[in-house]
Amino acid sequence: MDIVSALMDGLWIAVQPHNLALAVIGVIVGLFVGALPGLGSVNGVAILLPFTFVINEATSDPAAPMIFLAAIYYGAMYGGAISSITLGIPGASTAVATTFDGRPMALKGEADRALVTAAVASFIGGTVATLFFTGFAPMLSSVALDFGNPEIFALMLLAFATFIGLGGDDIPKTMFSIFFGLLLATIGFDTISGEPRLVFMNEREQTALLETFGGNTDAVPFFDSVSWFSRGIQFLVLAIGVYGIGEMLWTINASRYKVTMTETKISFSRIMRGIVGMKDCWKGTTIGSLLGFFVGILPAAGATPGSLMSYGVSKMTSRNPRSYGEGNPDGVAAPEAANNSASTGAMLPMMTLGIPGSPTTAVLLAGMVIWGLEPGPRLFEDRPEFVWPLIGSFYVSNLVAVIVNLAFIPLFLAVLRMPFTILAPVIFVLSIVGTYAAYDNMYDVWLMVLFGFGAYFLRVLDYPLAPAVLAVVLGATAEEKMRQSLLLSDGNFAIFWNPFFDRDGKGQEWWIAPVTTWIAVILIALPIILWGVRRMRGGAAAEARG
Amino acid sequence: MKLLKTLTLGAAALGMAVTATAASAFEPSKPIDFVIMAGKGGGADKMARLMQAIVEKNELAGKPLVPTNKSGGSGAEALQYMKGATDPDHTIMVTLNSFYTTPLRQPGLKVDNMAFAPVARMAEDTFVLWVHKDEGINTFDEFLAEVKKRGDKWVMGGTGKNSEDNIITDHLNEAYGLSIKYIPYKGGGAVAKDLAGKQIQSSVNNPSEALGFYESGDVVPIVAFTNDRLPMFPDTPTLKEEGGDFSYFMQRSVVGAPGMSAEAAAYYTELFREVYKSDEWQEYKSKKSLMGDFVSQLDLADYWEGQIENHRTILKASGAIK
Structure with a gap:
């Protein structure tokens, strides 16, 4: 069966009334789940997983429950941008990069344009990724297999290299921020050694403390909270703390003597103008769609690094990098195209290898197993009646999502019409509820508040915080992959940069990791070299003048 | 006062009633x-x-x-x-x-x-020892010979440190004088994928984790760490059949x-x-x-x-x- 006719059959099933209805409901649910900070697509999909049984029974269509969940997943990816833009809090980790320029655009009164850009870029990203998925799924799954530990680490290094420039001009403060983030990422149980790190109290001290109080756990305040840190610093705890509390306090302080009301105008013609304006964002959208998809198909990476890297690359290749962070629409288009593209990409290793590339696809994978499907290399051959309608539904869901999203924009903009004196407390409440909803844990809520105040002071002292947030996202994976690689090479770093390094005693050559590493090293070194060159030239010019 | 007394009595009676039903049969409330x-x-x-x-x-x-x-x-x-x-x-x-x-x-x-x-x-x-088909290993004896030859270049991937997978690897190293290198991963799925991609040389995945790549022919079961052969892999011997004294x-x-x-x-x-x-x-x-x-x-x-x-x-x- 060739791809085109298989896809046509799949599309036909995906537009059957019941599947189309499921896609519409799923997208709307996802949109709101994604827009509420902390709820995110993982929770949305996990909560509604049992509901799919009802769907399975009612429709007796094997693809129907999956179409529903995939629609929620898509909807949430669109929705994440909404709170990033209107409230300045990322709805999920995938939408962090969207706040960088989306929020400034909203503050400038261009919220409608930011939302339209996000929606259209998401649509393009999702559709481009689906086209790749349709055409090359089996081939691309073998690419994913070629990415072992050293390769993933090299990719992480590349991601770090792309956001060196994110912090602005103050290099020492940016470095501080990155290293602080990396430090936070090491807290908790270490996968490689299995030992707790930086949990502030080890077992021996804990036992000793307990003995002083005669073994009465109630006598020690917060005794149970000793296990707080063993869970590690959850990403959203930091992100919501920094953006929901820290930024908000800063904004309150900055607007102390004047009540700020963000200007919001909305009309059909403004939305149309926003869509037409997308042609200015072609570069960010293209980078996001391609890079996002590629990062998405690698298990262990997922949509968050994809969107961050796309933002970084888009900024680096821009003619006007300084406009990023000040409300450049390209800075919204790149991460939004990327996170949708990456989330489609992440479906690929899940379906063809049985390996989820992101937490949400992990839940989807569990769902597929429950419905009696066996994700893995044989899924495409064994269950075409499931695979093709699902791929068909990716196209349909994307189209539904962009229409629904554009239709809801006036509603989301109404949020911005609230006076700031009302909006700020609402954001605080959402931050607290969102953190609790994400992890079911009061400790994380306290930690989030603590991070919020910390972030406020760092903000006042002009430390860039985005690099710290990014380092927390990527730090844990980067560290794990680096150490797994070093175990493989007996501590020899040559495994990352030398293609002739003998990994398995068979004398094979490995090119992917070294090439990636060298690109990353050059990217990191480039600003320093350019700075040196400029200085030398400047010096020469000064001499010539003198 | 009278009201209070009635209420207290009522509450006590209610309490007793609740305990009584709980004692006879529990139902989640x-x-x-x-x-x-x-x-x-x-x-x-x-x-x-x-x-x-x-x-x-x-x-x-x-x-x-x-x-x-x-x-x-x-x-x-x-x-x-x-x-x-x-x-x-x-x-x-x-x-x-x-x-x-x-x-x-x-x-x-x-x-x-x-x-x-x-x-x-x-x-x-259950746990099964898996290798990639390209290694050309089909029996446990071939496995031992190849692993001995490769020394510490032979890598076993597994879920977590000191976990079930680590315990089995330690046993193989100890009982057969091998020096397999154990690399901990976060989950069994990632291990299975890295074995299929030849990033590691073997795994002791649960059948549920390795099944996809077994069905596609990428990985081969060598021995099962069970007491009897698994019905799904009738041709794969147990470690006990191979002379070992270990099941997990x-x-x-x-x-x-x-x-x-x-x-x-x-x-x-x-x-x-x-x-x-x-x-x-x-x-x-x-x-x-x-x-x-x-x-x-x-x-x-x-x-x-x-x-x-x-x-x-x-x-x-x-x-x-x-």
Whole structure:
């Protein structure tokens, strides 16, 4: 069966009334789940997983429950941008990069344009990724297999290299921020050694403390909270703390003597103008769609690094990098195209290898197993009646999502019409509820508040915080992959940069990791070299003048 | 005053009535907190959600099971949470072997396995030694010869440090004088993928984790760490047939929070007996090469005691605990 006719059959099933209805409901649910900070697509999909049984029974269509969940997943990816833009809090980790320029655009009164850009870029990203998925799924799954530990680490290094420039001009403060983030990422149980790190109290001290109080756990305040840190610093705890509390306090302080009301105008013609304006964002959208998809198909990476890297690359290749962070629409288009593209990409290793590339696809994978499907290399051959309608539904869901999203924009903009004196407390409440909803844990809520105040002071002292947030996202994976690689090479770093390094005693050559590493090293070194060159030239010019 | 007295009496009577019904038969009066001792998407999580789905589909429980993942610290977070459960009668957990190994490795947690209510053991998961087909290895003897030849360039991937996979690798190294390098991963899926991509040389995945790549022909089973051959892999010998003296299983059990009443424990045992008997569970069990019969209450407690001693010996031998 060739791809085109298989896809046509799949599309036909995906537009059957019941599947189309499921896609519409799923997208709307996802949109709101994604827009509420902390709820995110993982929770949305996990909560509604049992509901799919009802769907399975009612429709007796094997693809129907999956179409529903995939629609929620898509909807949430669109929705994440909404709170990033209107409230300045990322709805999920995938939408962090969207706040960088989306929020400034909203503050400038261009919220409608930011939302339209996000929606259209998401649509393009999702559709481009689906086209790749349709055409090359089996081939691309073998690419994913070629990415072992050293390769993933090299990719992480590349991601770090792309956001060196994110912090602005103050290099020492940016470095501080990155290293602080990396430090936070090491807290908790270490996968490689299995030992707790930086949990502030080890077992021996804990036992000793307990003995002083005669073994009465109630006598020690917060005794149970000793296990707080063993869970590690959850990403959203930091992100919501920094953006929901820290930024908000800063904004309150900055607007102390004047009540700020963000200007919001909305009309059909403004939305149309926003869509037409997308042609200015072609570069960010293209980078996001391609890079996002590629990062998405690698298990262990997922949509968050994809969107961050796309933002970084888009900024680096821009003619006007300084406009990023000040409300450049390209800075919204790149991460939004990327996170949708990456989330489609992440479906690929899940379906063809049985390996989820992101937490949400992990839940989807569990769902597929429950419905009696066996994700893995044989899924495409064994269950075409499931695979093709699902791929068909990716196209349909994307189209539904962009229409629904554009239709809801006036509603989301109404949020911005609230006076700031009302909006700020609402954001605080959402931050607290969102953190609790994400992890079911009061400790994380306290930690989030603590991070919020910390972030406020760092903000006042002009430390860039985005690099710290990014380092927390990527730090844990980067560290794990680096150490797994070093175990493989007996501590020899040559495994990352030398293609002739003998990994398995068979004398094979490995090119992917070294090439990636060298690109990353050059990217990191480039600003320093350019700075040196400029200085030398400047010096020469000064001499010539003198 | 009179009113107050009436109210007090009424309340007392009500209280007695409640205790009376509880004594005769327990019925959950609110949604049941269903804790999963692992992260979302892992083997335990998939299984827990299947159980939840079976309960809901067949309307086995009066109240819904609400799954919560507590994956921190190799299950330490989940164990702590269970210990501090405010309503033990409505708190149950899906667990695996870290139920024993984590308290053994971290005595500071002060977790006593025997204080948990032994609700039901739903299955025992099995372990198989896998290599990539391109290695050209088909028998355990060939495996030993090749691994000896490659020395510490032979890499075994597995889930977590000091985990089930690590225990089996340690055994192979010790019993056969090998120097296999063990690399811990976060989950069995990532191990399976890296084996298929030839990033590592072998794994001891559960059949459920390696099944996809086995069916596509990428990986080959060498030996099973079971007592009898697995029906799904009839041509794969057990380690015992190959002259070894070692088998290893992972429990897939449901436990009640410490302090759960006997009536509630009995209720959950019956609930999960129904789950176990369901077609869906039996199908999953045979499709994923799970073994082990339904074990509950006192028999399960006995099983735990044996397993705790067994793991204490194993962990001592590998130097993980003193």
